Amino acid sequence: MEPGGRARTGPPQPAAPGPWKARPAGGGGGGASFWLLDGNSWLLCYGFLYLALYAQVSQSKLCERTGSCFSGRCVNSTCLCDPGWVGDQCQHCQGRFKLTEPSGYLTDGPINYKYKTKCTWLIEGYPNAVLRLRFNHFATECSWDHMYVYDGDSIYAPLIAVLSGLIVPEIRGNETVPEVVTTSGYALLHFFSDAAYNLTGFNIFYSINSCPNNCSGHGKCTTSVSVPSRVYCECDKYWKGEACDIPYCKANCGSPDHGYCDLTGEKLCVCNDSWQGPDCSLNVPSTESYWILPNVKPFSPSVGRASHKAVLHGKFMWVIGGYTFNYSSFQMVLNYNLESSIWNVGTVSRGPLQRYGHSLALYQENIFMYGGRIETSDGNVTDELWVFNIHSQSWSTKTPTVLGHGQQYAVEGHSAHIMELDSRDVVMIIIFGYSAIYGYTSSIQEYHISSNTWLVPETKGAIVQGGYGHTSVYDEITKSIYVHGGYKALPGNKYGLVDDLYKYEVNTKTWTILKESGFARYLHSAVLINGAMLIFGGNTHNDTSLSNGAKCFSADFLAYDIACDEWKILPKPNLHRDVNRFGHSAVVINGSMYIFGGFSSVLLNDILVYKPPNCKAFRDEELCKNAGPGIKCIWNKNHCESWESGNTNNILRAKCPLKTAASDDRCYRYADCASCTANTNGCQWCDDKKCISSNSNCSMSVKNYTKCHVRNEQICNKLTSCKSCSLNLNCQWDQRQQECQALPAHLCGEGWNHIGDACLRINSSRENYDNAKLYCYNLSGNLASLTTSKEVEFVLDEIQKYTQQKVSPWVGLRKINISYWGWEDMSPFTNTTLQWLPGEPNDSGFCAYLERAAVAGLKANPCTSMADGLVCEKPVVSPNQNARPCKKPCSLRTSCSNCTSNGMECMWCSSTKRCVDSNAYIISFPYGQCLEWQTATCSPQNCSGLRTCGQCLEQPGCGWCNDPSNTGRGHCIEGSSRGPMKLVGMQNNEMVLDTSVCPKEKNYEWSFIQCPACQCNGHSTCINNNVCEQCKNLTTGKQCQDCMPGYYGDPTNGGQCTACTCSGHANICHMHTGKCFCTTKGIKGDQCQLCDSENRYVGNPLRGTCYYSLLIDYQFTFSLLQEDDRHHTAINFIANPEQSNKNLDISINASNNFNLNITWSVGSTAGTISGEETPIVSKTNIKEYRDSFSYEKFNFRSNPNITFYVYVSNFSWPIKIQIAFSQHNTIMDLVQFFVTFFSCFLSLLLVAAVVWKIKQTCWASRRRE
Template sequence: LARGLTEPSGYLTDGPINYKYKTKCTWLIEGYPNAVLRLRFNHFATECSWDHMYVYDGDSIYAPLIAVFSGLIVPEVRGNETVPEVVTTSGYALLHFFSDAAYNLTGFNIFYSINSCPNNCSSHGKCVTGSTMGRVFCECDNYWKGEACDIPYCKDNCGSPDHGYCDLTGEKLCVCNDSWQGPDCSLTVPSTESYWILPNIKPVSPSVSRASHKAVVHGKFMWVIGGYTFNYTSSQMVLQYDLESNRWTGVLVTSFMRPLARYGHSLALYQGDIYMYGGKVETGYGNVTKELWVFHIPSLSWTMKTPTVLAHGPQYDVEGHSAHIVEMDSGDVIMIIIFGYSAFYGYINSVQEYNIKTNSWLVPETKGAMVQGGYGHSSIYDTMTKSIYVHGGYKVFTSNKYGLVDDLYKYTVNTRTWTILKESGLARYLHSAVIVSGVMLVFGGNTHNDTSLSNGAKCFSADFLAYDIACDEWEVLPKPNLHRDVNRFGHSAVVSNGSMYVFGGFSSMLLNDVLVYKPPNCEAFKEDLCLNAGSGIRCLWYKNHCIPWDLGFANSSSHKVKCHPKKSATDGTCFRYTECASCTANTNGCQWCEDKKCISANSNCTLSVKNYTKCRVRNELICSKLTNCKTCSLNLNCQWDQRNQECQALPAHLCGEGWNHVGDVCLRINTSRENYDNAKLYCYNLSGNLASLTTSKEVEFVLDELQKYMVQKISPWVGLRKINISYWGWEDMSPFTNTTLQWLPEEPNDSGFCAYLVKAEVAGLKAYACTEMADGLVCEKPVGKICCFFFSFRWANFLTPHSSVRRLADRFSEGNIPFQKNNNNNLVAQSTTVCGTLLCSIGCCVLPTE
């Protein structure tokens, strides 16, 4: 349905009742060339993120897109003063509405007018005619300013003369005396109260507007890179904002090589370099990328890095992730990339590490809770706890179920350990987070999580939350009390001199404003109030002064913390953790009980586990977290079930009776007393060898198993022997590195050429003569991996005697391996044999076409 409107003013509406499902409707408002046309959204209620109203500045969809409305657009303060208004300058406006088949709402009521004043001057001025093409503008009343006379200034005359004075000739704002601060000079310096301000920015340019960008602070400048815009040709990739003068500057890049425009990437600052990773490239090839670029601030130049990818997984191409550069205890400088979405691998649960010094890339094995990765979370790095805190995001729960979460995770960088912390209770994604004085401040985001009916959740939020790291407590802070609504998602937030700066984002229109939050100042509090300084701040009393938490933490050995008494977890709270590690690696006070369930630590349990290090890894739970075929196939312990669209653990029989499936291998412990050669022969007869314990997972398993044999006190042979006078190597030919397992003190001795494992107070290796007898042995063999053969040929091609499929089928038929047709009518043969000379990729043998 298309409609044309030519009156100088009027209304657009979907009708008196809820709009229909699967609706498409277009309106064209025709003024005259170069006239200013204003659209005022008096009411708008559609399904967030699915039912949209597109607004173009012109007479077709090829004109510039300037706004996309979706969700509940309801003014939160001051009535009609904050109702959204969209302006076109071509003299035309094309509006296109689209709805899907999920659910419908009350729709919209839009008032349009040609050559009118913005927001009718907000009732704080009069509309007058200017000299340019007969256009009109607002002439504001005293103490009101802005294009729409909607910005108040000099409230209460700035407390003149004691607090400050009103600058009526310049920017029309309060100029405070040295001991006063705030938009109206009503707060002392320092102050026990917080406040928000909207600084006057110079210049304001539409090319600055963007969302899903990233920002970092270096010196007095905020550097903004990338972001989503409606028009990339007029947008600059790199922007510089002076935090002192509130002035934007476009950056002229000096290097010939430079990245394509992108959004959903990450930025991390190290010394004078900004590291940009991944993101969605909107121009050019238009894919999610794994490019790593470095912007060198002093020379204003870009360099592209190509890191060496080490073992344990690929380098993931991701968007909607986050990154932090951390100096590790080892001295390495590592950029840690958290989660994200990959077009190839889906939602990523893994952590990625980039070593800046060695230019190498690693996907490390992590410990602790089993976390679920996602898109659009926020994260901060706390130097005091040396941990990254990850909140919220959009996640996949099963292969066809998605949603927002309120999770909070802690990732301890030096031990690579995940811990589940208290959730916020308010799910969101595409929000921001910063850390100020020991508190994580979370702002904005998309909070819509409705599926079949609306519960009032908004696409764009101005929620303001605070998480106290020391107490593991959340608090909801007051929303910004400014002259207009500041709801948004996809914005950025940084900290400079203790203040939070929020820039840009999306709220039906791309935003270019800067919000500044000034938290309370610890120095304003006396000793009796210092430890409980107030909302959104954590302070410490040190040498007769109240100082910020991070400063006090670094200078004081004793850290007194006053926290609210923590409520004991209920069984209902703990039941949601379905595996041992997540049950015990969290702060909710849970325990893992013998019947494989998570209950309150206060509940009765005969055989309890309260430390995640004592948990047995269950592959079926690890695999269930992998909701994409490609990520599932990367784990050698998992296989993808095409029919049920889920990742399942490989059957236990892949190792066989008496063996244990540990990581990528099968392990078996025997208590018989043998010399090294006989122990090796024993393993050989079982199609294995003495174990090469090269991973921490294998070592932990063996040590846990030996704990069960404490009465027998077995000290088993392992597959480690002296190759020459100074070199020890494992049976699988890998070198001994003395990391996952270490020699006992004064070992290895000169008389021993073989090694056995001693489980004493501290586990370790002892050299021993190979001809002597040891109490026990540890065998190892590879996992019997199931190979799935997928053919792109149709079933009819199978009948062709000379086809590659037929020749392969003849080879399989000798082993009585059946063929089946899958859902796509393609041939699938399953075999527990090794793939042989066929081309193999991630556990699957693929026949090359001829």
């Protein structure tokens, strides 16, 4: 975000009264600024200069000596890059490449890839050849920087993989390196990175007609007999699979006692009745757990999907909806037979549109589906409620009645459960989710099946924060729903993953905060088995500005003990390949967990099965009670029972370790009384609005949430959008902080100071940055964004009042990305009123505090470090909600321009043509659906809007049709490497080849990888194939891409240039817009047609010029120092004498030489072309001038409209000019002064004599008496 414009001075103000008056600099320019360097500063500058020159010389010598140009050649000590490569060593990809060898490598470069880059590789084989991509190394920013792989020669071919994050095999090294396969004979790879941070990039090996994974070292590559151009793996004994990567019949299945190996059928172990496991090595029942990958029949790639939902009905797992790369052959409804491992496609003729991120809940024979994102061009989030009847395999819709003043939220990424309440009412409970209108919802929604009604109930207990992509399970024993993780909006206008665990009691509608897992994630799965909630997989990436190694795709396996409120980490699946994923589903049958699908760069279609230990296998009471982790058992009547069977009467019996109260630091995170007391950490709410450990001392504490007074701030702070905030009458949306705040009872409140438009509060407690933010947040504020001088002065003055202790407080300034510091209110840090101390900011610091108040000095520190104090800020808000109406939600903005018009609130995805909230970008495109996004500048929505070949080939879906003139003219068209393409199917956006729009037989040339050598935009032919011979049509530039000085327009691709129209007040204009660079200060307008009347300039530039109207007896300073003044070479002034009997003196001086002309006139039309002016003074190349104009000579008395004109011209920028007109008394006026003086003096003497005579008379009279 660029800083705003500079402030301009206002009109002149009178100084102190007197015969000569002065005023501060102003009148039309910014003030001067000076840069003063002491000796140390100069030494530092010279040091940097020496290092820079030394580095450049060293680099040049290195280039000459070793030829260290990664993709280029060294010429004259400079690397000249090959096409598609950039950087001082040609070390970054930036363009398109075509690879035709049978095998090879492609990479982004030898070091970290470049910010904001796009690279595309086309691998061309032969028709229908099998092309394998082997990702030996891949490390990009998860969820933001993607590699797209298409099975074809364009982005309109089928998408088969979207890679992001760290793809590092976790087992058996090289043999599990992921492979992606195309079968069209082509592969198009497109890479996009944004501006946040970069990683090491990728190294990809490709090969045509090769065996998968080199047969994993367990077989040999053999040519097919039926298809000689194909090869296949011939596996060694006890290995199977396309790549010979699946072992079978380990240890011969323990034959003959445990089982036998089926060598002729499916090649697996067939276990005897008392044995189980992949190798028949475990007893039935067993005290050990294991994972298996069952053979699925039929195995169809079209089954693969993510963000679908699954429910269990009998022996069938019903799968509905989900995201896929290609919906043309997508089946909305599937079922999987868990006994026979067979997939079946539901025979459904009509039903809902495809969607993902919805919820499913089963009741009797009906599956209820709610919400989700409909996968259409606009990608709407819906509030549709559909019911699928399993028996008839038909869909029907429900339109519930919304009770009271409630709201039905259209959400995605939520969850749902159906249960019978104690009231005998059957209800579907919808938990959280993300709404495109209302943001992240923290509400519970209830659908009452029998009455077909909808409501949002009031809840009690802890105040929880809802989100997207959490998981939840319903426990029949505790009658509670357990909700874990998700992607949420966090305090301080942040967002990210969480590891929260909540419990919602469905009958009492009460929330309780349980122990968090310690492993944040979203789009994971959860099931409930034997009193343990098992969490698998998910997206665990939560990095912001640096990578800490978190992976997009996880195979983490966690268990939560419901009875004991304890988390345990379970071993990851020990299978022959990695099973990392997110967006999958999980169900439970017969005590086993079945996981289906998900996303791991590719859409997965496999089934994972987890078999937990069986409580019946434990013969000892102590072993039974301590069984686990991942299982809960109860010893009952000399045998071990499962948690469910042992708690049939809802009496929880469990052996749990003794819990101790949490520390104060752990309790500090709870910002309100209800959340502090409705949790299992042992906290209490103290009277000073702070949550502390129940073991800590407190004069007045609350330990039960029912005793808490619910404050509006607690409710409002959880509302994450303006729309949701406006639904609560006690809340108001703060546009500056982008958060919902409680309406204040007073402007600031007790303990706050009203400074400008903000309320400030300083606290001297020692905290780290996050705890400091939390302290401010508890007071409905945030760490202070000190963006005005008034706020800074107040803080500095207050800090210096602390004489008994050192106060170096945190302020709301933190490092946003690798090179950008910003305030907590998202405004940029400008380093003006507050400045960094020498050597700051250091590389290790990401948060800022005031170290030395006397010099307004900032230092950077790790956010986890402690600082002595903090400064809080909250806005002064108006209690009138209607005064701040909500802006249109991002999701309702349909073009890039209106999407990005309000700063950083919204982001525009050009490939999907959707506008989304900035805090919801990742969840809006969880599978990399957005190829490129914008927040400021907008690119054309179609290829046809791109005017040059260079711009055209930057967009992965475009190609360039060069016309026969071979001068650089052409058309940008959607296309592939084979030629242009056109849209034939609106529903599925199907594109087909259409060479008629760029006919080769008419000498048109199609360019897809590189632009034609001659790029003169149609204004010149080329010599030496790529050098424009002579730019014509008023153009200039290396590629005739600009208009000549004095002309404007867009000459690219044959465009025209037009002469500047500047009313005679400019010689040049902006080469693209035609806005004139007026040469006379005070003249403005695109065509220099207006006078700057707001700053006291008068006149008519269409008939003459503009003048600054000077006041008499004032001095004016004009500082033409800003970049806006660069083109000014003249300034004019006008003055009218105020007194007819005094001379008019003029004084003018400047920092540079100038020409001076002074004229006068008595007509009202003077100063225009038709007016008559009489010259008085004409000087050239001077720096100062003084003169006096006689009131008698110019007859001021007879010419009341006399006007003097001053023309200052031919100066160079920058310049400072001082000018003054004055009228004061001459020496002859001293006679009048002395006459008056002596008259007064004689009068006083006469009065004194009279008084003295009267006094003498009175005294004489008294003596006579």
